[in-house]
Amino acid sequence: MRFYLFAFIIAFFQSSILLAIFHNFLTAPNLLLVYLFINLVREEECLLKKAVLSGLFLDLFQDSLGLHISGHIFFSIVLSLLKARFEFPNIVSLFLVYAFLSILEKLWILFFFRLRYYAGIDPILLFLGLAIELTFAMLIIRRYMVYKHE
């Protein structure tokens, strides 16, 4: 339950404040994805429910029903495939996996969004958004690893 409450708050923050700063959700950092990643890594198997509901919260706030749900499910599938094949014993490996998955998820969202609509994307804002997201991911992953080893 705690996950869903936090996911709702993060989705609201992301859709109001970050969206106002970054103009559109394609360039805004997806902090909810970081939170989802940490929760999926912690569990034995990647739960579909968490991916669907976190995506749904974003879709409800950003009026893009289905797009973020699909992005989060795709993220969850690829992560579960990677978890089945590899181990992520340290911060760097977890961070690299997140960076790879995050870029994949962004490309997924961008691809399906551009199939229906046109949106101009500012490369500087896109890079800035990704940098903020990865910095946030680094902080969360470090905290998670410290918590895990205690």
Next chain:
Amino acid sequence: MKRYLIQLFALVVSLFIYFVNLSALPYIGFFHNTLKTLVQPLFEFKGNLIEFTKSMINTYVILVNVSKENQELKKELQACNLYKVQLSTCENNLLSVSRIINLPLEVKRLSIVYAGIIAYDPSGNDTFILINKGQDAGLSEGMIAFYEDKLIGIVDRVYGSSARIRTVFSKDFSISAMANSKAYIYKGGYPYGFLLHVGLEDPIKVGDVVLLRSPLGNIPSFTIGKVSRISEEDKGFFKRVEVKPAVDIRRISYCILIKEKL
């Protein structure tokens, strides 16, 4: 394997929902609208938060720009202060010399008035402007209006709390001017004014600065413009000299008037 199949199925369903625009379907639309009504206050709060964040960002950007501009203006002010000190030294030296040679010299402080521009010439030829100061600020006809070091024109009508300035673009504007240290008459025009009575042998060339000439020496030599074109008239003893006025009337929102007549 079953788990992956479920996940793939969910992926396909979510993409289907996205592409069919589910919320617009007639049966789903009712539930969608009900749900939206329930969470309306949250969406309103979100909208207000977005507006607040945008206004904060805009305010921040404006403040940063103002801060940068302020720094630049401070530097310019320092340079102006230095120039003022230099001029003051020159003035003292001049007074000393005048005392030595017994030449009466009076250094007069000019009184100025700042005025906002309230109307431009609707014809688009910039022949006049209206300002928000008039008899109430002690203005009278014949006073000089300028912006930075550029001449704008001369006050030609004064009303109770406004006045009209005939600009350097007006055909009715004529003033004593100076180019290459020689006196001429400048006649206004749009987009180019003219220097009158420029002899064929006068060494005026394109790019020369045309300055205001004050016969009494009581008004500084403001820039009228630059010589933009010279051609020889078919008959007569004079050249046709076109002058591009320095001031851009449409870009200024205020002007300064000297409370002295030319």
